[in-house]
Amino acid sequence: MNTNKSKKNTIMLETYKKVKKLEHKIETDQYLELEIESSEPLLTYLKEHTDGSTWYGADVLIAFKLTKEMRYWKIRSPLRSIVATKHAKGLAWVFTTLGKIYSQEIDSVSKYFFYADLADAANVYLLRSRQDSNLKELLFEVVRSSKRYL
Numbered sequence: 001m002n003t004n005k006s007k008k009n010t011i012m013l014e015t016y017k018k019v020k021k022l023e024h025k026i027e028t029d030q031y032l033e034l035e036i037e038s039s040e041p042l043l044t045y046l047k048e049h050t051d052g053s054t055w056y057g058a059d060v061l062i063a064f065k066l067t068k069e070m071r072y073w074k075i076r077s078p079l080r081s082i083v084a085t086k087h088a089k090g091l092a093w094v095f096t097t098l099g100k101i102y103s104q105e106i107d108s109v110s111k112y113f114f115y116a117d118l119a120d121a122a123n124v125y126l127l128r129s130r131q132d133s134n135l136k137e138l139l140f141e142v143v144r145s146s147k148r149y150l
Contacts (some may be wrong), residue, residue, distance in 0.1 A: 011104045016150055019143060020102045022094075025038045026139045033135070036093040045092065055092035058115040062071050062095065081119035085126055087135045094139045100145050114149055123143030 026032065036042070045055060051069070055062040059080045063070060066084045074080050083091060095118060099111075106114045125141040126133055 012150055015105055016126050019098075019147060019150070022097060022101065022113060022145055023140065026094075026143065028134055033090070036090050039093050039096070041090050041096045042089060052088075054088040055095050057095075058101075058111045060095075060115040060119045062088050062091050062119075079116075081116050081123070083122045083126070085122070085138070087133060087134065087138050090135045090139060090140070091122055094142050098143065102146065102149055110149075112145070117145055117148070118142050 042054065052065055052067060053063040061070060061082045063082065063084050064086065066082060070082055074082050085091060088098055095115065098118065102114065121142050122138060125138050
């Protein structure tokens with residue numbers, strides 16, 4: 001029994017370290033936007049999806065602009081989340097990165113809550129900042145909200 005708890009604590013500590021490293025990267029990496037633009041998962045997604053979206057998973061959609069189809073998709077199930085922002089590529093990158101970081105913490109059920117919480121954090125930040133949103137601040141806000149899963 002203690003072995004399982006010890007293993008869980010070790011996983012949680014490693015996840016925490018990775019989150020702190022991601023925060024440091026967002027804060028200090030002068031080439032962050034270049035890394036986002038050249039992210040392989042993002043490039044692959046953009047090749048396969050030409051609808052203006054940059055990420056989709058667990059009933060969350062990230063896009064540059066809302067389309068009529070996206071609104072209809074959301075209306076069909078109120079539990080779905082959409083984040084529309086000029087920072088859609090950066091947001092997709094951080095969602096993908098956090099998904100990898102938290103892969104030991106979230107499962108096939110909790111991922112719906114995890115990504116919905118990330119989307120909510122992004123939308124709250126975007127509403128607060130209005131037209132004056134900043135990529136790094138948005139990414140920080142999303143990363144901060146992920147910590148409740150530690």
